[in-house]
Amino acid sequence: MEQKKFKMIDEKFVCDVCGKEVSPLGYTARDHCPYCLSSKHVDINPGDRLANCKGTLEPVGVENAKKGNYKIVYKCKKCGEIKRNIMAYDDNMDLVIKIMANPF
Secondary structure (H helix, E strand, C coil): CCCCCCCCCCCCEECCCCCCEECCCCCCCCCCCCCCCCEECCCCCCCCCCCCCCCEEEEEEEEECHHHCEEEEEEECCCCCEEEEECCCCCCHHHHHHHHCCCC
């Protein structure tokens, strides 16, 4: 039997980049800071916490995803891996627009 590749973890955290306290999202897993949009390279598959890197995932682009959603494209500052996270309703739209102006 194949395991699910998404593990639901929606918990509060303090952002390593901007230092703000981030609340749980409530409808899906919170995987990045809504203030500075940064994330942490902790997952191989969403929510599994199996990545050993622990580097900062820097937002470098935005992509159109399925069903009218958008994904933030990240590049890990430590290992260079590219990751994607679905945008949340409370993400800093001014910063999203700024990132969109510099295509990945």
